[in-house]
Amino acid sequence: MPEEEKVLETLRAEVLEANLELVRRGLVVSTFGNASAVSREHGLCVIKPSGVPYDRMTPADMVITDLHGKIVEGTLRPSSDLATHVALYRAFPSIGGVVHTHSRHATAWAQAQREIPCFGTTHADYFHGPIPLTPSLTRDEIEGEYEANTGTAIIRRMEGLDPLACPACLVAGHAPFCWGKTVTDAAHMAVIVEEIAAMAWQTITINPHASAIAEPLRDKHHFRKHGPTAYYGQK
């Protein structure tokens, strides 16, 4: 088997597994949600097909496209959000997987059109700052290449931020997009973002004047887990 086929075979299995993990974790109702992975060396994206029931999906159903969304392999239509995924892969070279869900708590923040403040160390363990929110898309952006423009809105909002120190963004009136070094990491991040969103919701209903933690505490927790000074976990 040529090397490209081996890589794709692995990614197909990982992408399917990430999609199923979203279901098992309760982040997905119906066929909402989609996960993809990228092979940087082959310039290929592996993504879930659109609107296929999860319990019937096999690795062979995954769709392979290039990084502009052109289908290279697969008989099913790719997720309708494909253009957002490939825009993120082109803009963020450090990421290897993207996950989009309509998970309840994170979506509520996107609908409330509020970024999620860094209220505590659980949040700081993963994000070096708030979980950002895009502005609303304009009529032209919506009526034009909507999914690609959604990607553009995220990329613009992320300007100046390291995608691995801020591995998710809320799209206003829509829902979160999450990412990571691999699609497995991206799916894990979708779980974490949902938990952070739930805690933040309760935090502001307990104390409407709650404020973000101070920078030293945010930095301490973030860099305890990330970067050269990290000391969390095993070496």
Place this chain on the structure above:
Amino acid sequence: MPEEEKVLETLRAEVLEANLELVRRGLVVSTFGNASAVSREHGLCVIKPSGVPYDRMTPADMVITDLHGKIVEGTLRPSSDLATHVALYRAFPSIGGVVHTHSRHATAWAQAQREIPCFGTTHADYFHGPIPLTPSLTRDEIEGEYEANTGTAIIRRMEGLDPLACPACLVAGHAPFCWGKTVTDAAHMAVIVEEIAAMAWQTITINPHASAIAEPLRDKHHFRKHGPTAYYGQK
């Protein structure tokens, strides 16, 4: 087996399965909730019996009535909400199934006597506008043919709306009624409405001034999934 019997046998199984799906999805406590299907060609409605425990229900327990609620077959009493179901079938020729639940989140909106604004794309994927709310029934409507008048209140509130682009309505102080092309679709819609209601609740507790998404975004998402320009899912 005559053709009518075959159709009814299928519908009995589908109606039972839809009722059980409501239980599995956690939308039903005790014996709240009921699902029905219609055979348009035979002018017959197949509905759950009233107050029978779900774990003992068989397809043969389903009650068959005409579209005015007259029992045609079955030894058990039909759901006490039968008159609402048949009123909806008579008024909305495009629907094939009706589901009524007291699911927690949707019922809370009905009790709060608020329609559910279209706060995001999850909502717009299914509804082309808010989830509507009937006015409160008058004393005369309540003390008269209550269940039929509940149907009338829904039908009046739905005036000018396409039932398949607005597949649910909240009854003030009561709970949601949902529908679809089939009873399976109607049960699925009950799940979706509950999820939308939960997200909307959290949205307004995060931001009491949250507003509905702009029309272009609502239209984009709705028509991505519905109508001649749809491109979501497989062909």
Place this chain on the structure above:
Amino acid sequence: MPEEEKVLETLRAEVLEANLELVRRGLVVSTFGNASAVSREHGLCVIKPSGVPYDRMTPADMVITDLHGKIVEGTLRPSSDLATHVALYRAFPSIGGVVHTHSRHATAWAQAQREIPCFGTTHADYFHGPIPLTPSLTRDEIEGEYEANTGTAIIRRMEGLDPLACPACLVAGHAPFCWGKTVTDAAHMAVIVEEIAAMAWQTITINPHASAIAEPLRDKHHFRKHGPTAYYGQK
């Protein structure tokens, strides 16, 4: 086996089963909560032992007392709330079972020191009015016969109400007590009260000015299920 022994054997099994049902339904954390039944003809109460883990409890562990709480049979200490249970049995001749839980939503209303308004038909199906709340007990009532005085506070609050049309009461700063014709009914009522409390909580967070449904709607739903004009369920 003498007739009294047969009755007690049945009640022991029913009381154990009711206690286990509370656990299965998620109404009980740790060893909170207790259920009891009464044999009116023998003047005996069958109640859960105090602080015994649910997974090791057998019917033989149930404690038998007279209606003044004097132990007649059993080697374990009865539930510490026994005196409340027997006070309710003495005051309400129509009831056959009592259940006390600290279920999350109902307890939150008791802690908020608010009765639960009849916000909708789900509530009216079971209660002909709000779920009442006792006043706070006085220091003397607390430092005296606390559990008996808890019973007295409930009984006083229920004056003029039919216990079967108002099958639960919240104790201020404490939690709900529920009852019914049998201990099985009482445990079922604890499930219903928890669901009503959850919906009511969400209702007032959606609309802080939400008000109780009009009396005709409350009466319609209540008497659709209860009393001589009931037409819900099977005959």
Place this chain on the structure above:
Amino acid sequence: MPEEEKVLETLRAEVLEANLELVRRGLVVSTFGNASAVSREHGLCVIKPSGVPYDRMTPADMVITDLHGKIVEGTLRPSSDLATHVALYRAFPSIGGVVHTHSRHATAWAQAQREIPCFGTTHADYFHGPIPLTPSLTRDEIEGEYEANTGTAIIRRMEGLDPLACPACLVAGHAPFCWGKTVTDAAHMAVIVEEIAAMAWQTITINPHASAIAEPLRDKHHFRKHGPTAYYGQK
């Protein structure tokens, strides 16, 4: 086997089991959370390793340290919160186990920077007063020996309180630490604290002016379960 080894073997199993109980109870997402036990006679602490997936952990993975956090046995890195655990063991001679989680409801209170008032008897059954909250750590405390200083902040906040009558403390902007006579008790307390936090959240959203229960009721419930006058449970 020497006596010390026997004790450590038992504690390793108990610490692992406590960590797994946190997962089963839904208090832990990802690898958040850690539990430890102490052997007072040997001056040793047994603690979970850092960032190891729960489903692969064995008793042999537990790390043994002295009460100043020096590793005595084990090849894995200990939980990064080790210094907090041993600080608590040194300060509170009556405790035998410590559990730290980021459980959703308790963490929301820590993030809201509010102590949890004693709103009801469920709370009073375990705590003789509010669940306390540390002040925010200063920049120096965070940038210095952060985990040890977290312990110091808790110990300072607990001054004048009996650790077994107040078996948990919230760390501002962070999450709860819980403890008990054994690690099993500490894990149980983490479950209870989460439930109390959930009820308290709902209590103040139902009634923003809710107040703590009166002292006689608090004392009655607390001393019904604790101390020489206790009469809850079996002898």
